[in-house]
Amino acid sequence: MKNVIILGSQWGDEGKGKVVDLFSERFDIVARFQGGHNAGHTVYIGERKYVLKLIPSGLLRPGKQAVIGNGLVIDPAALLSEIDTLEAAGVAVTGNLYISNRAHVLLPIHRLMEKMSEGRPGRVSIGTTSRGIGPCYEDKIARRGIRVCDLLDRETFRAQYDLLMREKVAIARALDIYEELDLAGIRAQYEEFAERIRPMVRDTAVLLHQAMRDGKTVLFEGAQGTMLDIDHGTYPFVTSSSASAGGACTGTGVPPTRISGVIGVAKAYITRVGSGPFPTETPGEECERIRRRGNEYGAVTGRPRRCGWFDAPLLRYTAAINGFDSLVITKLDVLDEFDSIPVCVAYKLGNREIRELPPEAADVQRIEPVYECLPGWKSSTFGATCYDNLPSRAKEYLAFLEEHTGVEAGSISTGPERNQTIVRPGSRLEKLLA
Ligand code: IMP
Numbered sequence: 001m002k003n004v005i006i007l008g009s010q011w012g013d014e015g016k017g018k019v020v021d022l023f024s025e026r027f028d029i030v031a032r033f034q035g036g037h038n039a040g041h042t043v044y045i046g047e048r049k050y051v052l053k054l055i056p057s058g059l060l061r062p063g064k065q066a067v068i069g070n071g072l073v074i075d076p077a078a079l080l081s082e083i084d085t086l087e088a089a090g091v092a093v094t095g096n097l098y099i100s101n102r103a104h105v106l107l108p109i110h111r112l113m114e115k116m117s118e119g120r121p122g123r124v125s126i127g128t129t130s131r132g133i134g135p136c137y138e139d140k141i142a143r144r145g146i147r148v149c150d151l152l153d154r155e156t157f158r159a160q161y162d163l164l165m166r167e168k169v170a171i172a173r174a175l176d177i178y179e180e181l182d183l184a185g186i187r188a189q190y191e192e193f194a195e196r197i198r199p200m201v202r203d204t205a206v207l208l209h210q211a212m213r214d215g216k217t218v219l220f221e222g223a224q225g226t227m228l229d230i231d232h233g234t235y236p237f238v239t240s241s242s243a244s245a246g247g248a249c250t251g252t253g254v255p256p257t258r259i260s261g262v263i264g265v266a267k268a269y270i271t272r273v274g275s276g277p278f279p280t281e282t283p284g285e286e287c288e289r290i291r292r293r294g295n296e297y298g299a300v301t302g303r304p305r306r307c308g309w310f311d312a313p314l315l316r317y318t319a320a321i322n323g324f325d326s327l328v329i330t331k332l333d334v335l336d337e338f339d340s341i342p343v344c345v346a347y348k349l350g351n352r353e354i355r356e357l358p359p360e361a362a363d364v365q366r367i368e369p370v371y372e373c374l375p376g377w378k379s380s381t382f383g384a385t386c387y388d389n390l391p392s393r394a395k396e397y398l399a400f401l402e403e404h405t406g407v408e409a410g411s412i413s414t415g416p417e418r419n420q421t422i423v424r425p426g427s428r429l430e431k432l433l434a
Contacts, residue, residue: 002027002260003212004432005248006328007222009264009318011233011272012243013298013305015330015413016265017041020221021057022418023263026433028216030058031067031208032223033251034241036106036136037078038129039223040299044416048089051299054079056221060091067204070102071241071251073136074148076193099197100204100252101149107161108186109168110135116177126237127274129301137240139164148201151194161187205253212258220248220259226318227272234364237276245322261432264324264407266315268332268397271305273298277364280308280344294334309371311344312404317357319407326410326429329398333382333414341376341397344369345404374400384414387422 006023008014021043024030037053043060044050050060054074059066068074083093110132117134118125128134139145144164150156165183172178208218224243227233232244242250245262249255269290272278281287287307290296296305318324335341347354347367358364377393384390390398390412398409410429412422423430 002217002432003220003254003258004260005220005222005245005262005322006265007243007245007248007262007322008225009266009315009322009324009327010225010270010311011227011278012223012225013271013273014225014265014267016222017043017052017057018413018416018418019265019328019330019411020219021045021060022421023433024058024061024064024219026217027058027064027219029065029067029208029211029218030056031069031204031218031220031252032056032072033069033220034071034243034247035223035239036073036131036133037075038131038133038239038300041223042299042416045418050086050089053082053300055082055086055093055097058219058221059086059093059096062092064096066097067208067252068097068099068103069204069252070100071247072100073104073106073133073140074099075106075131076151076190076197080193080196094200097200098202098204098207099148099200101147101152101201102203103148104136104140105146105148105151105190106132106136107146107164107190108132108181109165110139112172112177112179112181113168116172116175120175120177124236125275127276131300134240148197151190152198152201154191154194157191157194158187161190208252208254212254218254220252220254222248226321227314229321232321234276234361237274237361244318261325261428262322263326263328263410263429263432264319264322265328265330267310267330268335269294269310270308270314271296273301273303273305277361278306278308279314279347279364279367280311280369281306282308290334293337294331309342309344309369310401311369312401313344313346313355314357315405315407319405324407325432326427327405327407328411328413328429329401329409330413332394332398332412333380335376335397336380336382337378338376339378340373342371342373343400343404345372346370381414383417383420384412385419385422387412387424
């Protein structure tokens, strides 16, 4: 049995796209389990850059199969446009991609509802990706959502869609935010989408169970990051799905007993897009330097990412929530030129030193990081493929992160290409991938 979860251990954008693409070579199937087209996984293969939003990045490898699990919310227009782009680039999507019949369908009205919650006076603005993700999950939890299996049944879809639209339009009108939508035109368009996705729709839980019985292996690909998880993240500044390890089971129907390991992806520093507390955020020139060297702009929205220093207590927290066996540390090379590199080892809340993240957003906003500064290595690690050849201060930096997070750094990513990666011999990560 080799079924492994890979997910983000910070606020997303840790570089999971490349890592999943690279490690998917060792698995038969790659499965996404939550989120929607708010995610943006950037993968570079040779000269080509791919930004994947809904389709698991493992699909870029010939012969691999991919699953979009029941835990996702799917905008069919976004999905079909991604499929068309990939197929035009020569990637075989049809025949290799399976979509859960229990995933939820995202509609244009969800974007309108999101405008309401994000823009209205008095509401806390989360700084979302404006894709309608939250409102679609709201409908799911409120048990009025439309699922892919409903979309495929014309009569069911029409009845559910018309009822949902009546409710939404009434709410939008009452709040004076209604913008004219061609509701009948959208319904007809979704009926066309249904026919295009129909051949790919399956009971993907059954498909995965059968695949596992046949001895196939599955890599579960998280989107966003644990600190954006609806339960465990910096609520309310989170996304609306379960972005941590538990979500891999609920979002695919694969039981926890079939999971053999969990790998966390962490940047050698940390970033966040959107609003919300960020204890180790560094303002001004330092942030600019990291952003410039790390090209820290959102893959989906293009927004500049907020940048800061590695937060070890935060990582200890996400390691505990997810049960990380190993970490992949990405973008080490971004720190190559810094004279010294602060790492947060604890927090101060008022006069008290605390080691755990408090649950209230206001307290997370107030805590101050306690830093230890490590000397920079001031030489290039870009493209390194062998751990022993890293500058000794870079190795000390990684050892420090291991000591303060309690998790091994089993792999280090030193550039965007597949081959710019170190997998440490003898690590738990190496064994999980073997
Ligand atoms: P939503 O997922 O669009 O509802 O946005 C909620 C929060 O999650 C916002 O702070 C977004 O910036 C953040 N977010 C959503 N998707 C991603 C992602 O793929 N990477 C980083 N942040 C994300």
